[in-house]
Amino acid sequence: MTATARRIAVLAALGRNPVSGKARPNRDDLLALELARQLGGDLTLIHAGNPDEAALGDYFAYGASSLDLVPLADGGDVASALVTRLAGYDLILAGSRAEGGEGSGLVPYLVAETLGLPIVADVIAITLGDEATEVTQALAKGQRRRVRVTLPAVIAVYPKALVTPRYAYARRLAGRVTTYVAPAMEPVASPWHREAAKKRPVKFRAAETKSGHARMLSAIVAEARGGAVIAAGTPADKAQAILAYLRLHKLIDW
Amino acid sequence: MQWVQIAITIVFWVAVATLAVGLIRRIRLWRNGRDAPVDWGGLLAIPRRYLVDIHHVVARDSYIANTHMAVAGGALAALALVAINYGLALYQPWLDWLTLAAAAVMLVGSYFIWARRRNPPARLSKGPWSRLPFTLAGFAAGVIGLMLVTLVPPSATTTMLALPLLLLLIAGSAELALGIGAGGPMKHAVAGLLHLGFHPRKQRFTGRSVDLRPLDLDAGDFGVGKPADFRWNQLLSFDACVQCGKCEAACPAFAAGQPLNPKKLIQDLVVGLASGSDAKFAGSPYPGIPIGEHAGAPDKAVVPFLIEPATLWSCTTCRACVEECPMLIEHVDAIIDLRRNLTLTTGELPGTASETLANLRETGTTGGHDVAARQHWAVDLDVKQAQPGTLVDVLLVVGEGAFDTRYQRTLRALVKSLKAAKIDFAVLGDSEFDTGDTARRLGDEATFQMLAQRNIANFARFQFRRIVTPDPHVLNSLKNDYPALGGHFAVLHHSTLLAQLAKSGQLQLGPTPDRRAVTYHDPCYLGRYNGEIDAPRDLLKAIGIEVREMERSGLRGRCCGGGGGAPLTDIPGRQRIPDIRIGDAKATGAAIVAVGCPQCTAMLEGVVGERPEVLDIAELVAQSLPVPA
Numbered sequence: 051m052t053a054t055a056r057r058i059a060v061l062a063a064l065g066r067n068p069v070s071g072k073a074r075p076n077r078d079d080l081l082a083l084e085l086a087r088q089l090g091g092d093l094t095l096i097h098a099g100n101p102d103e104a105a106l107g108d109y110f111a112y113g114a115s116s117l118d119l120v121p122l123a124d125g126g127d128v129a130s131a132l133v134t135r136l137a138g139y140d141l142i143l144a145g146s147r148a149e150g151g152e153g154s155g156l157v158p159y160l161v162a163e164t165l166g167l168p169i170v171a172d173v174i175a176i177t178l179g180d181e182a183t184e185v186t187q188a189l190a191k192g193q194r195r196r197v198r199v200t201l202p203a204v205i206a207v208y209p210k211a212l213v214t215p216r217y218a219y220a221r222r223l224a225g226r227v228t229t230y231v232a233p234a235m236e237p238v239a240s241p242w243h244r245e246a247a248k249k250r251p252v253k254f255r256a257a258e259t260k261s262g263h264a265r266m267l268s269a270i271v272a273e274a275r276g277g278a279v280i281a282a283g284t285p286a287d288k289a290q291a292i293l294a295y296l297r298l299h300k301l302i303d304w
Numbered sequence: 305m306q307w308v309q310i311a312i313t314i315v316f317w318v319a320v321a322t323l324a325v326g327l328i329r330r331i332r333l334w335r336n337g338r339d340a341p342v343d344w345g346g347l348l349a350i351p352r353r354y355l356v357d358i359h360h361v362v363a364r365d366s367y368i369a370n371t372h373m374a375v376a377g378g379a380l381a382a383l384a385l386v387a388i389n390y391g392l393a394l395y396q397p398w399l400d401w402l403t404l405a406a407a408a409v410m411l412v413g414s415y416f417i418w419a420r421r422r423n424p425p426a427r428l429s430k431g432p433w434s435r436l437p438f439t440l441a442g443f444a445a446g447v448i449g450l451m452l453v454t455l456v457p458p459s460a461t462t463t464m465l466a467l468p469l470l471l472l473l474i475a476g477s478a479e480l481a482l483g484i485g486a487g488g489p490m491k492h493a494v495a496g497l498l499h500l501g502f503h504p505r506k507q508r509f510t511g512r513s514v515d516l517r518p519l520d521l522d523a524g525d526f527g528v529g530k531p532a533d534f535r536w537n538q539l540l541s542f543d544a545c546v547q548c549g550k551c552e553a554a555c556p557a558f559a560a561g562q563p564l565n566p567k568k569l570i571q572d573l574v575v576g577l578a579s580g581s582d583a584k585f586a587g588s589p590y591p592g593i594p595i596g597e598h599a600g601a602p603d604k605a606v607v608p609f610l611i612e613p614a615t616l617w618s619c620t621t622c623r624a625c626v627e628e629c630p631m632l633i634e635h636v637d638a639i640i641d642l643r644r645n646l647t648l649t650t651g652e653l654p655g656t657a658s659e660t661l662a663n664l665r666e667t668g669t670t671g672g673h674d675v676a677a678r679q680h681w682a683v684d685l686d687v688k689q690a691q692p693g694t695l696v697d698v699l700l701v702v703g704e705g706a707f708d709t710r711y712q713r714t715l716r717a718l719v720k721s722l723k724a725a726k727i728d729f730a731v732l733g734d735s736e737f738d739t740g741d742t743a744r745r746l747g748d749e750a751t752f753q754m755l756a757q758r759n760i761a762n763f764a765r766f767q768f769r770r771i772v773t774p775d776p777h778v779l780n781s782l783k784n785d786y787p788a789l790g791g792h793f794a795v796l797h798h799s800t801l802l803a804q805l806a807k808s809g810q811l812q813l814g815p816t817p818d819r820r821a822v823t824y825h826d827p828c829y830l831g832r833y834n835g836e837i838d839a840p841r842d843l844l845k846a847i848g849i850e851v852r853e854m855e856r857s858g859l860r861g862r863c864c865g866g867g868g869g870a871p872l873t874d875i876p877g878r879q880r881i882p883d884i885r886i887g888d889a890k891a892t893g894a895a896i897v898a899v900g901c902p903q904c905t906a907m908l909e910g911v912v913g914e915r916p917e918v919l920d921i922a923e924l925v926a927q928s929l930p931v932p933a
Contacts, residue, residue: 067666069674074666111651216651217658217665219750220526 056091056178056201059139061132061157062109062117064099065149073105077209078145080112084213086143087113089178094139098122098131101229110225112215117225121232125240129160134233136165140201141183146171146208152242162204169204170197174211256299308453308466313390315474319481320391326485327494330543333577336602337536346501349509353500357509362630368548371416375440376493378410379480382447397455404451411444427549429567431586433489436479443476445469487578495543496631502537504634514623514833515784516640519648519749527644527747531576531610532602538638542573544631547587551625551635554856556863556885557618557870561878563590564618566625566635569611573638576600576610590615591877606642616642617654618875621745621868622828627859643747653746655874661748664755668737673707676734681712685719689733690766698722698729698801699768701782703775704738705902710909714902717926718774718798724929725811727801729772735762739781745868753789756781760791770794772801774922776829776901777867783834797830799900799921803839806846806925815848816928823852823894823916825885825908826861827901835859840900840921847928852892862888866903882907886915898924 060083065076086093095109098120109117120131136142142165144158162169174194175186187195188208199205260268280291296302362369382403389399418437421428449469453462483490507513519525528534551566552558558565568582568590575582581599589595593612600610607613616639625635647653653661663672679689679702690699700722705711722729740755763771771793773779783795805811824840831837837858844851856862865871865881886908889897897916899905908918 067672069672070667072666074662214658217662218647218649218651219521219748220524220649221651222750223521223524 056089056140057094057138058086058089058091058141058143059094059096059136060086060114061142061144061161062095062097062106062114063128063145063148063153063157064097064103064105066151068149071150073103075105075108075112076145076147076149078147078207080109080145080215081209081211081213082143082145082205082207083109083112083114084215085173085176085207085211086141088213089141089176091178094118096120096132096135098126098128100124101227106227107222107225108217111217111219111222113218113221115221115225117227119227119229121229123232127235129157129164130235131233132157132161133164135230136161141176142167142202142204144204144206146206152240158204158206165202165204167202167204168199169206170199171206172208173205174208176205254296254301256295256301308450308470309390309393309395311466311470312386312450312473313393315470315477316386316391319477322478322481323484323494326482329485330491330495333602334536334539334543336532336577337534337539338532340502340504340535340537343502343506346503346506350497350500353503353509354497358500358630358632361628361632365550367416368420371413371420374409374413375417376413378406378408378413378444379440381406382410382444383480386447395454400451400455404448404455407444407447407451411441411448414441414444425549425553426588427553427567429547429549429585429587431584433547433586436489439476439479442472443480446471446473446476487574489546491543492546492631495540496546499537499541499544499631499633502540503632504535504537504541504637508632512833512835514780515788516637516744518753518788519644521648521750521753526648527646527749528606528638528641529645529649530603530605531573531600533645534573534577534638534641538634538641539573539577541631541633542570542577542638545570545574545633546631547571548630549587550628550630551633552588554624554628554860554862556620556622556624556865556881557875557877558588558591559879559884560865560881561591562618562875563592563612563614563877564616565590569615569638570633570635572598572600572610573606576604576606577602582610607646611642613646613652614654614875616646617657617873618870618877619868620828620863620865620870620881622863623832624828624860624863627832640745640747643745644749645747647747648749653873655872657746657869657872660869660872661743661746661751664738664740664743664748664751668755668758669707670704670738670742671707675737678702678706678736679731679733681706681715682719682731685716687719688730690730690768692765693767695767695769696728696730697769698727699763699766699771700729700731701736701771701773701775701778702731703773703778703902705775705905708902708906711902711905711920714774714905714920714922717920718922720926721802721805721811721922721929725802725805727805730768732762732766735765737762739778739786741777741781741785742869742872744781744785746872752785756786756789756791760786760789763791763793770796772796772798774798774900774902774920776827776834777903780829780833797834797836797839797900799830799840799843800836802922802925803843803846806843812930813847813925813928814930816924818896818924818927820895820917821852821893822849822896822898822924823854823889823892824857824898824921825854825864825889825904826857826859827899827904828861828863828867830900831861832859840898843921843925844898847925849898849924851898852894854888854892856888864901864904864907866901866907871903871907880911882911886911889916896924 062079063076064073095114096118099122101119101121122131148155170185172188173185174188177184183199185197385403414437446469453466480490484494505513549567555566571585579601583596598610619639621636623636660670668675740752744752779795779797782793806813862885864885895916897918898921900921
């Protein structure tokens with residue numbers, strides 16, 4: 051099989067802008083899409099989720115020509131839904147990080163487990179050869195590792211992959227969505243449960259204004275710790291002393 | 305000399321026929337462009353546009369203005385007289401005398417062209433343009449000689465002289481007649497006049513016209529990818545270029561050594577429209593890009609075959625080139641059209657421009673900030689937030705500068721002055737989105753239209769009489785770009801409002817306590833785009849500051865380098881544009897540069913080393929408010 055005839059699937063999730071919360075294509079999935087586009091071959095973009103989400107169209111702007119959509123209700127099992135459309139691909143690419151909600155970033159692992167495929171994580175580059183496929187993994191401290199992979203395989207793309215997704219509005223208009231029938235699935239019970247937050251008292255702490263040298267002294271010399279111990283006096287005097295301290299350190303403004 | 309007269313008649317009609325054939329050929333090339341409404345009435349307006357609007361620009365350089373008046377005036381008069389006298393075969397001696405006089409004026413003008421070109425400024429194109437004084441002088445001398453030959457009694461000497469004079473006339477006429485068809489220098493005469501008639505922005509002749517044409521995105525209009533995507537009258541306008549290089553001399557990107565030269569850009573588009581390579585271009589190249597490696601055709605992509613993307617991304621859209629152009633060519637429109645195609649169809653933008661556009665789409669701010677945090681600068685100032693249903697006089701649109709701690713000082717100063725003048729004003733709470741100006745200048749029309757529609761819908765929720773903004777980019781966007789999308793607002797720059805208030809006495813200003821010398825830097829989007837050059841100066845005068853004008857100021861002010869998304873695309877050059885501008889400021893000896901724009905503030909404050917202090921007009925005004933008793 052030649053390198054260009056490989057069937058490649060890219061798993062596309064919806065992400066959220068961390069500031070505004072606006073729905074957008076998941077940044078890592080865009081990197082996966084861009085890597086796949088540069089590999090050439092027969093590319094399919096697959097999303098499982100709400101079919102009415104307008105932000106899905108942005109995947110077209112970022113270069114996908116079509117999108118296979120598996121409708122899925124909120125809270126449905128994304129990995130299982132995706133697997134229903136993932137038979138027969140040589141490479142399955144996905145991002146590494148989820149961007150919001152209860153997203154866990156585990157979808158590529160779950161997909162690989164269900165399909166019984168190997169998974170390579172933290173990938174920044176892929177070279178498709180006629181014989182073997184080589185991927186480059188990002189390791190800690192800027193180290194790189196080249197790994198030879200037997201296809202089919204699942205690849206999770208590292209956030210610093212060496213590609214730049216480009217947004218072109220004209221492509222957004224040209225993209226086509228194919229919606230498949232929603233798979234019959236039992237709704238998964240969420241492992242999360244909600245409880246009301248308890249209000250806790252806030253501890254006042256004076257802002258540290260001492261020099262580094264003074265702080266060091268107060269840590270090692272008992273006499274240099276500062277403050278005052280008020281043993282004598284009426285309770286009102288002691289309360290006044292405390293108030294004066296709080297005012298001095300601007301912990302209360304009355 | 306019967307035969308000489310007949311020969312002149314023949315030369316005349318052959319030249320007219322040559323011109324006509326050439327013109328038809330050129331019209332065919334222009335017609336490759338997209339349709340645009342043909343305003344035939346514009347043809348009638350040519351004389352006024354030529355004598356008033358163009359003259360206004362040309363007269364800045366009185367030497368060449370007078371020279372051109374002599375050459376073109378003399379040539380036109382001589383041609384008209386020859387057309388009557390010889391074209392119609394009248395052969396009246398008194399008309400010959402007039403023709404002779406006209407040609408003599410032309411000859412004198414040609415001498416001055418020659419004199420200028422002996423030691424030409426770098427901005428002028430050489431090549432075929434260098435032969436022009438000689439061919440024009442040849443034409444004038446030929447006419448003068450032949451008129452004399454026909455006027456004096458025939459003799460052996462006149463017969464002997466007639467033939468070389470005829471050859472001189474033919475050579476001169478060839479320059480005039482072949483220009484339009486063969487693309488020679490004299491093309492400008494025909495194309496220039498037609499360009500005046502069919503100008504793509506005819507509103508320029510009645511007022512200011514800086515609004516950009518909205519793209520019909522749903523109809524698949526994604527700007528200009530190949531020369532034939534320009535509208536036909538834009539193609540015609542490129543042919544009007546005389547390669548005087550005034551644009552080149554005014555261009556901040558060219559001065560900074562970035563790969564842009566507006567003159568070369570227009571000439572490249574001429575190459576694209578007529579098919580060919582840029583090898584014959586005889587002016588300054590784009591800095592860092594050699595001549596002769598690019599070629600184009602009407603249906604061939606402009607980028608990268610004809611023009612490198614870096615050239616387009618160098619432009620700050622300051623319109624200095626447009627302001628200087630004696631042929632009223634719209635360079636910036638062409639650049640925006642080309643950028644639009646790059647951005648909308650490929651998304652390949654350099655630097656952090658892509659990131660900024662994504663921020664605009666996702667957060668409604670260029671910096672990716674939280675819109676709800678935009679008014680945090682005013683948290684302790686007791687500034688009213690606009691409420692639906694409650695009328696306010698002034699809606700203060702603060703712009704992206706509100707997220708910048710430096711610029712917040714300007715905003716706070718402005719609030720101080722507004723309060724001192726007892727203006728009823730309010731800011732938009734958590735619903736002020738970016739106007740989309742940066743997106744539009746970067747060619748992202750889709751994001752601009754999305755933001756514009758969102759803003760127009762948002763403004764409709766509130767009741768206000770006018771919008772005031774300290775950001776000229778916001779001003780320009782709301783005032784000039786929004787009307788085409790259905791947003792009509794009364795918009796003022798803060799300097800305009802403060803100047804009005806100071807004049808009416810509603811804002812009492814004392815003399816400034818700061819006695820340092822001040823110069824004023826005109827923001828392009830306030831001055832050139834919106835014509836507001838007086839209010840800031842009036843305001844400074846009102847607080848007792850005499851502005852020391854920089855070398856380039858007012859409508860001809862030099863850009864700070866911050867417009868058009870240029871700081872985002874960040875094309876490398878030899879020098880930075882704000883450094884050049886601070887150089888101008890230093891040359892005046894001023895210790896303060898007064899500004900009126902968050903972009904200019906940021907760009908000029910970014911200049912390292914010793915430099916004048918950069919203060920917004922609002923800050924200078926607030927300093928001068930009398931201390932309340």
